[in-house]
Each structure stands twice: as C-alpha cells, then as structure tokens.
Amino acid sequence: MQPSLFPPAVPQTFTVSKLTFHIRKLLEENEVLQDVWVQGEISNLSRPASGHVYFTLKDANASLKCVMWKTSAARLNLSLRDGLEVEVHGKIGVYEPQGQYQLYADQIRPVGEGALYQEFIRLKAMLEAEGLFDPERKRHIPELPHRIGIVTSATGAALRDMLNTLRRRLPIVEVILAPSPVQGTEAPPALVKAIDTLDRRQLDVIILARGGGSIEDLWAFNDERVVRAVADALTPIICGVGHETDFTLCDFAADLRAPTPTAAAELATQITILDLRAELQTYHTRLASSTLSLIAEQKAALSSITSQLRYLSPARLIQSERQRLDELSRRGFMSVAYRVNLQKKFLEGAQKRLEALSPLAVLARGYAVVTRKTDGGVVSRVAQASEEMRVRVSDGEFEVRK
Amino acid sequence: MPKSSAKKTEKKVEDLSYEEALAELEQIVSALENEQSQLEEAIKLFERGQALAARCGVLLEAAELKVKQVVGEDAEAIDFDEESE
Numbered sequence: 001m002q003p004s005l006f007p008p009a010v011p012q013t014f015t016v017s018k019l020t021f022h023i024r025k026l027l028e029e030n031e032v033l034q035d036v037w038v039q040g041e042i043s044n045l046s047r048p049a050s051g052h053v054y055f056t057l058k059d060a061n062a063s064l065k066c067v068m069w070k071t072s073a074a075r076l077n078l079s080l081r082d083g084l085e086v087e088v089h090g091k092i093g094v095y096e097p098q099g100q101y102q103l104y105a106d107q108i109r110p111v112g113e114g115a116l117y118q119e120f121i122r123l124k125a126m127l128e129a130e131g132l133f134d135p136e137r138k139r140h141i142p143e144l145p146h147r148i149g150i151v152t153s154a155t156g157a158a159l160r161d162m163l164n165t166l167r168r169r170l171p172i173v174e175v176i177l178a179p180s181p182v183q184g185t186e187a188p189p190a191l192v193k194a195i196d197t198l199d200r201r202q203l204d205v206i207i208l209a210r211g212g213g214s215i216e217d218l219w220a221f222n223d224e225r226v227v228r229a230v231a232d233a234l235t236p237i238i239c240g241v242g243h244e245t246d247f248t249l250c251d252f253a254a255d256l257r258a259p260t261p262t263a264a265a266e267l268a269t270q271i272t273i274l275d276l277r278a279e280l281q282t283y284h285t286r287l288a289s290s291t292l293s294l295i296a297e298q299k300a301a302l303s304s305i306t307s308q309l310r311y312l313s314p315a316r317l318i319q320s321e322r323q324r325l326d327e328l329s330r331r332g333f334m335s336v337a338y339r340v341n342l343q344k345k346f347l348e349g350a351q352k353r354l355e356a357l358s359p360l361a362v363l364a365r366g367y368a369v370v371t372r373k374t375d376g377g378v379v380s381r382v383a384q385a386s387e388e389m390r391v392r393v394s395d396g397e398f399e400v401r402k
Numbered sequence: 403m404p405k406s407s408a409k410k411t412e413k414k415v416e417d418l419s420y421e422e423a424l425a426e427l428e429q430i431v432s433a434l435e436n437e438q439s440q441l442e443e444a445i446k447l448f449e450r451g452q453a454l455a456a457r458c459g460v461l462l463e464a465a466e467l468k469v470k471q472v473v474g475e476d477a478e479a480i481d482f483d484e485e486s487e
Contacts, residue, residue: 173467288448
C-alpha cells in the first residue's frame with residue numbers, strides 16, 4: 001500500500017511567518033522571560049560602528065544570542081571581552097527574519113555583583129532603620145576651616161587632586177592626612193582607625209575619599225564598621241567616593257556627600273582665598289574712609305570754633321562799633337541837611353509869593369498909582385481926586401489935570 | 403613692618419596669625435566707625451590697622467598648603483612629602 005501523500009489532518013497549516021510570530025508571542029507573553037538575569041560566558045563579542053553590541057552568552061551546554069542597543073551600551077562601565085563571566089539582564093525576544101530567539105540586554109554586571117548588591121540593600125535598610133542616615137544627625141560643615149583631615153590612600157589620584165584643589169582655593173588651610181588602604185579586606189578596620197585618629201584632633205572637617213571603581217572596589221565603604229564610624233564621628237565628615245553615580249553607605253551616613261574627591265575638597269572650602277582677599281580689601285577701604293571722616297569731623301569742629309572765636313574778638317567789636325558810629329553820623333548829618341533844605345525851599349516859596357504881591361509887579365502889569373499933588377494922598381476913589389494929580393507908573397511919574 | 407605698641411597687651415603684628423590679625427583689624431575698624439575717638443588716638447588706631455591689614459595680605463599671598471601626615475601608634479603628625487608618593 002502506498003503511503004498517503006497527505007499527512008493526517010492537522011488543525012491548521014502555518015506559514016513560516018505565522019509560526020514564527022506564534023513563537024514570538026509565546027515568549028513575549030511569558031513574564032519570567034521578560035525580566036530575566038542570565039549568567040554565562042561572553043563569546044563572539046562584536047561591537048560594530050553602529051554602537052550596538054552583539055555577543056553570545058554560553059555555558060557548557062547551551063548558548064544564547066544577545067544584543068545590547070547603543071544607548072544601554074553607552075551606560076556600561078564594565079569593559080567587555082570574550083571569556084568574561086557575567087550576569088546579563090534583559091528580555092527574550094525573537095528576531096523573525098532569522099528565526100532566532102535572543103536576549104535583548106539592558107544591563108551587564110560581573111558575576112557575583114548581584115550578591116553584593118543584595119547585601120548592599122540589606123545593610124542600607126538595616127542602618128536606615130536605626131536612624132544612622134537621618135537628616136537631623138547631619139552636622140553643619142564650617143564655611144572657613146582652619147584644619148582639614150583627609151582619609152584616603154596615600155598613593156593615587158584622589159589625594160593629589162584634592163591637595164591641588166585645596167592649594168588653589170585655600171592655601172592657608174592646614175591638612176592632616178591619615179592614609180589608609182581603600183579596598184581589600186584590610187581596608188575596613190584601617191579606615192575605622194584613620195577616622196577615629198582624626199576625630200580626636202579637633203579638626204574642622206574630615207574628608208573621606210576614594211577614586212572610582214566597581215562595586216567590589218568600593219565595597220569597603222559599604223562595610224558596616226566603616227559606616228558606623230562615619231555616623232559616630234564628632235567631626236563633620238564629607239564623603240567623596242567613586243564617580244558621580246556611585247553611592248555607598250558611607251555617602252548616606254556622612255554629613256555631606258560629594259560626587260567625587262575633588263568635589264569633596266571644594267565643598268570643604270566654601271570660602272576661598274578670593275573671598276578672603278575681597279574681605280581684606282573691604283577692611284582697607286573702611287579703615288581709610290573712617291579715619292578720613294574722623295579727621296574731616298575734627299577739621300569742621302576746629303573751623304567752627306575758630307569762627308566763633310573770631311566773632312567774639314575785641315578787634316571785631318571795635319570795628320563793629322566804628323561802623324555803627326559811621327552809620328549813625330551819616331543818618332544824623334542827613335537829618336540836619338534835610339531840615340536846612342526844607343527851610344530853604346519854604347523861604348524860596350515865600351519869596352516868590354511876596355514877589356507876586358509886590359506893588360512893583362502890579363505897576364509892571366499896567367496899573368498906576370494916582371496921588372493928589374497937594375497932600376500926596378492916594379486916589380483910590382473918584383471922590384478923592386483933586387485938580388492936579390501925580391501918576392506913578394512902573395518906570396516913573398507925571399502930572400495930570402482932572 | 404614691626405609695630406611696637408604702647409599697650410602692654412598688644413602683640414607685635416608680625417607674630418599674629420591670620421585669624422588673630424583679622425580679628426583685631428575688625429575691632430579697630432569698628433572702633434573707628436562707631437566710637438568718638440580723639441584725633442591722636444584715631445591716627446594710632448589707623449596705623450595699627452594698616453599694619454594688621456598688611457600682615458593679612460602677606461599671609462594670604464605667601465601661603466603654601468601645609469600638609470601633615472599621622473604616623474605610628476601615637477599618631478604623630480609629620481610633614482607629608484607629596485613627591486615621594
């Protein structure tokens with residue numbers, strides 16, 4: 001019997017696309033696969049110009065293709081290489097054109113870091129509950145320190161950068177260094193001792209610093225002993241550990257967190273030599289101007305007294321009297337002269353009136369005086385007239401008969 | 403410039419630290435601004451003030467960062483030699 005050309009009936013015949021899509025949906029709807037950490041060894045690492053990162057995670061029995069897009073890859077502070085054992089976080093998807101499932105990665109960390117991070121979370125919760133990170137515990141950082149303590153490694157860029165910063169900003173400050181290892185198992189007890197030593201020296205502020213590194217490198221600053229030493233210290237502590245994005249428990253316990261050691265040195269010196277120079281200049285100015293105005297005041301007082309003195313002097317009194325005398329005599333003279341003048345005028349007026357009334361003036365106007373020849377009596381009425389009379393005119397007389 | 407003073411309690415300006423000199427300078431300026439001083443006294447204060455301000459200036463400009471390091475069990479402080487590290 002010939003085998004049937006057609007297989008037994010199946011519910012549906014998929015296209016390749018449909019089947020692939022079906023698989024993709026299955027995987028993408030699985031919650032576990034959409035938020036997964038996978039541990040394995042990197043191989044076939046490829047970093048093309050696009051910025052995306054392609055690699056395979058493998059172990060003894062299986063391998064998993066991975067891709068990390070450019071933006072996530074840019075945030076990586078771990079350098080990738082083939083053979084590196086890592087933990088990768090991401091979601092499973094399917095690249096349909098190649099029928100390939102793969103891990104779309106968003107984080108990569110070294111193996112073991114996961115465990116460290118768990119410990120970090122645990123300790124943070126515990127110490128926070130004890131109140132070690134409370135804002136009320138934070139001490140005020142002095143604006144102008146005289147003595148600054150530093151706990152850090154004696155070698156390394158962190159110390160050098162901090163000293164340069166302090167030298168630039170406040171060269172009059174005194175620095176006391178308590179060197180200490182800043183990683184490894186010997187670090188925590190050494191750090192505690194260094195902090196304690198400086199805390200006893202009546203410093204204005206202590207800087208706890210370390211350059212950047214991985215969570216393992218910075219682990220000493222998450223050690224419970226060190227965190228407690230920072231919280232218990234009497235001196236204000238500025239913590240500048242790692243890079244801007246690194247947070248250790250010492251950062252939370254410190255009175256002030258700085259993003260880097262250099263920033264810690266800056267925060268420790270809020271008032272700088274520039275401010276001090278400006279302040280000194282102000283004093284110079286106030287010194288000069290206050291003294292000058294005092295002198296001016298004294299001058300003015302002196303001048304005023306001198307004026308008063310001059311005003312009250314005998315010489316002035318005499319001069320004053322003289323002037324008064326002149327004034328009076330001038331006025332006196334004036335009144336006599338005035339009266340004389342007045343009389344004169346009166347006289348002149350009377351004279352004129354007199355002249356107007358004089359007989360001579362009357363004669364000049366054409367009037368005549370007639371007198372009797374016999375007795376010389378004035379004839380002012382017809383009855384008084386005689387046979388022979390004399391007539392007097394302005395310039396002479398003559399006889400007339402009635 | 404050394405300024406010896408009539409007052410027994412006044413230190414020589416050159417012996418004062420920055421903080422001491424600045425504090426006295428502040429006092430003098432305050433006195434000159436607020437109190438009625440006799441002229442002669444005011445001039446004396448002015449001169450001392452100038453000397454103090456000059457001292458502060460010298461200390462500021464000449465300052466070199468002093469770095470000490472604690473060593474040993476009794477935590478003595480010795481000068482820290484940056485070059486050797």
